[in-house]
Amino acid sequence: MKEHIQINGNTLIDLGFKPKKWFKEAIAHINNNQLQHDEMLTYLEQFKSDPEIKLHENPIAFSINIEAENEVEKKNVADVINTMNTLMKTPTLVNGAVMPDACPTGHIGVIPVGGVAVAKNAIHPGMHSADICCSVMLTDFGDANPQDVLDAAHSITHFGPGGRSREHQFRFPMDLLAEIEANSFLNDQKCISAARSHLGTQGDGNHFLFVGTSKKTGNTMMVTHHGSRGFGANLYKKGMKVAEQFRKEVSPQTLKHNAWIPFNTEEGKSYWEALQIVRKWTKKNHEVIHDATLEKLGIAKEDRYWNEHNFVFKDGDLFYHAKGATPLDKRFMPDITGPRLIPLNMSEPVLIVTGETTESNLGFAPHGAGRNISRTQHRKSKTGTIQEIFELETKDLDVRFFSNEIDITELPSAYKNATTVRAQMEHFGLGEVIDEVMPFGCIMAGDVSKNAPWKRKKRRK
Known part of the structure; x- marks a missing residue:
């Protein structure tokens, strides 16, 4: 019988897994049961993650219910649209809108005050x-x-x-x-x-x-x-x-x-x-x-x-x-x-x-x-x-x-x-x-x- 080689965390990382809490339990199970290569891969199937969800390539379209009426407002509206364009690349979002009282708050991509963002099956705190x-x-x-x-x-x-x-x-x-x-x-x-x-x-x-x-x-x-x-x-x-x-x-x-x-x-x-x-x-x-x-x-x-x-x-x-x-x-x-x-x-x-x-x-x-x-x-x-x-x-x-x-x-x-x-x-x-x-x-x-x-x-x- 082929001698079993003890595995460690690096083995799992080389197989494409990201370090997680389950590593310790999985390593112990594989080593204790002397799982061979194919058996190990079958066992590790349960820990495979879904593919990463990418950002939308382009911002999802949103409704702009605001108009600038002076120079100060022009900058405000431009900042609102800028942050919304970044926000609307978030993968869960399907629609959005900004209201006449909109103003940016925080970093680019943070939903502005006066903003509405519609997500599918997701809650964004x-x-x-x-x-x-x-x-x-x-x-x-x-x-x-x-x-x-x-x-x-x-x-x-x-x-x-x-x-x-x-x-x-x-x-x-x-x-x-x-x-x-x-x-x-x-x-x-x-x-x-x-x-x-x-x-x-x-x-x-x-x-x-x-x-x-x-x-x-x-x-x-x-x-x-x-x-x-x-x-x-x-x-x-x-x-x-x-x-x-x-x-x-x-x-x-x-x-x-x-x-x-x-x-x-x-x-x-x-x-x-x-x-x-x-x-x-x-x-x-x-x-x-x-x-x-x-x-x-x-x-x-x-x-x-x-x-x-x-x-x-x-x-x-x-x-x-x-x-x-x-x-x-x-x-x-x-x-x-x-x-x-x-x-x-x-x-x-x-x-x-x-x-x-x-x-x-x-x-x-x-x-x-x-x-x-x-x-x-x-x-x-x-x-x-x-x-x-x-x-x-x-x-x-x-x-x-x-x-x-x-x-x-x-x-x-x-x-x-x-x-x-x-x-x-x-x-x-x-x-x-x-x-x-x-x-x-x-x-x-x-x-x-x-x-x-x-x-x-x-x-x-």
Whole structure:
């Protein structure tokens, strides 16, 4: 009998296999059973990977629902199209679109804000980003005084980093907790702790609590804007890690930020379920703030509806990744109860819209006014004191910053011209405005970093 030669990892690499966890077990099995060449190859068949999935040679075509109206916008639109052209080479993608509020964020190939990317049988965590299910909710307060609603809401809501202290937390729904604990992506102490303490909080950045009156009825309405906070951010980090594992295995040419989790895997199904749980949590996060404000004023709501604008929507085997795009199509929202909401800036109305799906809008509308320049560029472009800029841009409005520090990068001038966005919505068939919530006032986080605890500590030293 021919003497068996012991094999090692280099033997498997020479046969075309990439080093994997199964190497150790396979080497031991081959050596212990003294498998000959043909027997060894037959045994190793089970470990063969599918061929690597290559990038599309040319970008998949996408709809451009945006036009530049000045030099600043020309650069912004060019940057948006540039990053979309790279993004649309991702192997899973079959369609895409950009909205009038589109602006690039991050490296080339990262989905822009105001972008929609349609993937087949794949979920891309990087295309919904850390702020999973960023969304808006409206409650109709009837003939309540707008000032009373804003004051009551200010005493209840919570902006800034972190969550609520234990004594100020809202009661957590036990059925939702059971769903969290049953999901492999969410069932850990960090996720559960964030879910509990961040309930009833709004974070920072462009998130807000807006009070105004309906142009059509005169009723007072409250609109909140926020995402899934630390709860969703934890899921995003885990999703990116799992997607990266798949990327290395099946499509190493794909950019890291465009890695995906195949839906037809155990991880894909579990991640999709986790996204739905985060969606439920985020809706509840809006509701507890709205309900507590109603309760404080001793009134009942007359109407309520909401929509996400930063999420993944499923239709058959297609996954619509909307990075800052409002779903118009009812099939994307299983709990649809009313029209959609598109906020512009604190001095402009929140638009209440409906609309039909077209070949170019893919069932989506803008999510707001968007930016043409970065926050840093905006700060540098302003002259005068912060207080002077604030007073000029918020005249006749009750605008508050929860941190008591004005954030000029959230003032109206930081955003695209609202009239332009509305005109392009009409031009490209991106929803019909059926009502407007005329601004009375709003609350935002403000410059939460200016007097942050870690900065105060550093100054004391």
